[in-house]
Amino acid sequence: MWNLLKRSLRMGRLTESRLDQDAPHLHSLKQSWHIRHLDCGSCNGCDWEMSALLNSVYDLQRFGFDFVASPRHADILMCTGPLATQLNQAANATYEATPHPKLVIAVGDCAINGGVFKEAYGADSGVGEALPVHLEIPGCPPSPEDMLKALLKLTEKDRKSVLT
Amino acid sequence: MDNLQSLHEYFEIGGAKDSRDNSKNLEKAFDIASWTEREGLVWLKAESLPQVIEDLWLDPKTRPVLLTHVGNDERELGHGFVLYFVFHFPGDFTLTLGARGIEEGFPSLSAFCPALNWPEREVQDLFGLVAEGHPDPRPLVLHPGWPEGFHPLRKSTLMTNTDKPNFQPKPLVFYPAQGEGTFEVPVGPIHAGIIEPGHFRFQTVGETILHVDAQLFFTHRGIEKLLEGKTIEEGLKIVERVCGVCTVSHSLAYCEAVEKLAHIELSREALRWRTVLAELERLYNHVGDIGNLCAGVGFALGNANGLQNKEQLQRLNKEVFGHRYLRGMVIPGGVKIQPSEEKIEFLKERLYELQADFEKWIPLILEHDGFRQRAVTTGVLKNQSALDLGATGPAARASGVVVDWRERHAYLLYPELQVEPQVETSGDVWARLMVRVREVRQSFELLDTLLSGVEEVRGSQDPQVTQSLHVSQVPGRIEPYSFAWGCAESPRGTDVIWLMIDQEEKIFRCRIRSASYANWPAVPLAVLGNIIPDFPLINKSFELCYSCCDR
Numbered sequence: 001m002w003n004l005l006k007r008s009l010r011m012g013r014l015t016e017s018r019l020d021q022d023a024p025h026l027h028s029l030k031q032s033w034h035i036r037h038l039d040c041g042s043c044n045g046c047d048w049e050m051s052a053l054l055n056s057v058y059d060l061q062r063f064g065f066d067f068v069a070s071p072r073h074a075d076i077l078m079c080t081g082p083l084a085t086q087l088n089q090a091a092n093a094t095y096e097a098t099p100h101p102k103l104v105i106a107v108g109d110c111a112i113n114g115g116v117f118k119e120a121y122g123a124d125s126g127v128g129e130a131l132p133v134h135l136e137i138p139g140c141p142p143s144p145e146d147m148l149k150a151l152l153k154l155t156e157k158d159r160k161s162v163l164t
Numbered sequence: 165m166d167n168l169q170s171l172h173e174y175f176e177i178g179g180a181k182d183s184r185d186n187s188k189n190l191e192k193a194f195d196i197a198s199w200t201e202r203e204g205l206v207w208l209k210a211e212s213l214p215q216v217i218e219d220l221w222l223d224p225k226t227r228p229v230l231l232t233h234v235g236n237d238e239r240e241l242g243h244g245f246v247l248y249f250v251f252h253f254p255g256d257f258t259l260t261l262g263a264r265g266i267e268e269g270f271p272s273l274s275a276f277c278p279a280l281n282w283p284e285r286e287v288q289d290l291f292g293l294v295a296e297g298h299p300d301p302r303p304l305v306l307h308p309g310w311p312e313g314f315h316p317l318r319k320s321t322l323m324t325n326t327d328k329p330n331f332q333p334k335p336l337v338f339y340p341a342q343g344e345g346t347f348e349v350p351v352g353p354i355h356a357g358i359i360e361p362g363h364f365r366f367q368t369v370g371e372t373i374l375h376v377d378a379q380l381f382f383t384h385r386g387i388e389k390l391l392e393g394k395t396i397e398e399g400l401k402i403v404e405r406v407c408g409v410c411t412v413s414h415s416l417a418y419c420e421a422v423e424k425l426a427h428i429e430l431s432r433e434a435l436r437w438r439t440v441l442a443e444l445e446r447l448y449n450h451v452g453d454i455g456n457l458c459a460g461v462g463f464a465l466g467n468a469n470g471l472q473n474k475e476q477l478q479r480l481n482k483e484v485f486g487h488r489y490l491r492g493m494v495i496p497g498g499v500k501i502q503p504s505e506e507k508i509e510f511l512k513e514r515l516y517e518l519q520a521d522f523e524k525w526i527p528l529i530l531e532h533d534g535f536r537q538r539a540v541t542t543g544v545l546k547n548q549s550a551l552d553l554g555a556t557g558p559a560a561r562a563s564g565v566v567v568d569w570r571e572r573h574a575y576l577l578y579p580e581l582q583v584e585p586q587v588e589t590s591g592d593v594w595a596r597l598m599v600r601v602r603e604v605r606q607s608f609e610l611l612d613t614l615l616s617g618v619e620e621v622r623g624s625q626d627p628q629v630t631q632s633l634h635v636s637q638v639p640g641r642i643e644p645y646s647f648a649w650g651c652a653e654s655p656r657g658t659d660v661i662w663l664m665i666d667q668e669e670k671i672f673r674c675r676i677r678s679a680s681y682a683n684w685p686a687v688p689l690a691v692l693g694n695i696i697p698d699f700p701l702i703n704k705s706f707e708l709c710y711s712c713c714d715r
Binding site for chain 1 (some may be wrong): 307333353359381384387475710711
């Protein structure tokens with residue numbers, strides 16, 4: 001235990017501060033956003049990058065964002081994958097279960113236009129085929145930093161004007 | 165070599181006479197197409213499959229590892245539907261059994277070879293062939309609701325981008341649990357957290373799990389059909405995206421198959437960099453998986469340490485190879501990037517630091533009584549179950565199955581690195597954790613050896629390393645309708661890709677058997693008798709991917 005304590009002290013703060021500089025409005029905790037991840041048939045790449053947002057380097061929670069377990073608690077659906085046909089029903093049900101006002105973000109090239117999978121019989125050309133997409137984060141996969149920047153952009157606007 | 169001896173006797177190779185009683189029945193049952201030191205191809209009739217596979221699979225002397233099971237529509241070649249079974253025997257011998265001329269059905273082998281349960285059901289769905297006598301013939305890959313007679317991998321099922329089949333979801337089929345006090349708990353397909361989709365149907369008494377049915381394949385996109393008709397380069401792009409976090413392993417397996425078909429010999433430097441990439445992939449996955457295991461018991465500090473270590477490893481990947489998942493690095497004929505000397509030095513230094521960091525935080529988990537009590541005796545996968553189901557990777561090694569493709573088969577630079585499989589015997593969550601912890605240490609050591617070796621031979625730089633050979637641009641290089649398999653030990657086990665190329669040097673059939681596909685059927689067995697709250701922990705200890713299972 002002593003070694004761990006020494007290590008923590010020596011390591012100092014892991015969380016990167018350079019990202020906060022872009023977000024001067026962070027003082028307001030009234031603007032907290034709850035995200036529900038919705039996998040629509042992704043290869044797993046975007047999903048792992050999304051979960052990296054929660055590690056101590058990016059520490060998403062300090063910006064007033066958090067991932068929640070139920071769509072009932074969510075303001076934002078972050079969707080990955082080209083919309084696999086066998087998931088279409090579940091994706092729609094998740095969207096329906098999310099209370100208004102809400103926002104859909106397409107994360108990664110597959111979610112935006114189907115990516116390499118768009119011609120496959122079991123995939124559609126992006127989550128936009130089933131859900132109204134408000135924001136796109138391109139990349140294969142987008143890095144956690146890309147996602148963080150896109151999310152921070154949201155907070156610059158008035159919450160009421162963003163959520164529909 | 166004993167094993168191969170009995171195999172030779174069985175197939176009467178090299179004049180060896182079979183002393184068995186059934187040799188006479190077998191005499192005309194098979195036709196040996198080729199038999200070399202390392203590989204054999206034997207054709208047999210579908211009717212004799214049960215006998216031959218029962219003899220091979222149930223005989224402890226010859227008991228092989230099932231690499232893959234492939235269905236193929238070769239009607240246009242006059243072979244009807246064909247089933248291929250690829251088995252690997254101790255002594256590094258791979259035997260492909262092929263059964264041609266199947267029209268409507270084939271005898272099911274699942275009853276004595278449970279590892280074939282899922283592959284046979286998959287062939288039923290995708291080819292519309294009947295696995296005669298299958299104990300559980302429910303649909304697997306295609307959920308109920310696709311049009312009647314829709315069998316995508318039949319060549320007659322043409323796919324166009326605009327005319328996709330109409331899927332009207334119907335209820336999934338589960339066996340009901342009966343009796344007083346039994347409850348059914350449906351979970352999924354959308355889970356709480358950043359996890360992939362799959363449906364689990366628990367049947368419980370109180371909190372104890374009596375039975376669980378894992379209905380996966382929600383993320384089934386039809387990648388194997390998508391690959392057909394693509395060039396080798398286009399195929400690589402898709403294969404890399406079958407699984408986001410095993411991208412190196414999948415492309416290694418794919419490239420091995422391509423290189424075998426095109427008779428490409430790789431330079432030692434190319435092999436070395438491929439080995440480095442494979443180990444870097446194992447590292448960041450295992451470290452992240454160890455951290456995630458802590459999330460399964462709500463141990464936030466352990467989780468945070470694992471995730472930060474993983475982040476540093478992924479950043480290192482990005483720094484040296486330009487991609488956090490190392491995607492796009494392995495190409496047919498070599499590797500894409502050979503790092504500069506400063507980069508190699510940086511990589512080495514950084515790996516030392518991260519290794520030291522790993523050793524500092526890992527005692528937090530290993531010496532934590534609360535964590536240990538949750539993990540020990542939880543989710544036991546019995547040795548016999550792991551063998552029967554053909555489990556692979558850390559899941560199998562934690563149950564005492566000594567199977568590590570890096571040790572079993574001579575590929576990349578592993579033979580000279582002499583990788584020792586990390587084996588535990590208790591088969592529980594703790595054992596799977598310990599296998600990963602020891603493999604992380606092993607990978608750090610292997611990387612150190614590999615990167616130290618780079619400096620010695622830097623002088624003789626081989627231009628082939630960073631050059632793609634553009635295999636498909638060399639006409640006539642690949643014999644039409646020839647096939648080959650490729651394998652790589654991914655962080656989750658052995659990934660197998662079976663590839664057949666047509667006369668235009670495009671992909672005729674590509675079967676992707678990921679490690680997760682082989683291991684998923686083991687999860688429902690490991691959770692029996694445990695309580696539902698332990699399911700996430702058990703599931704995380706296997707750390708299987710849904711995407712490369714569902715394809």
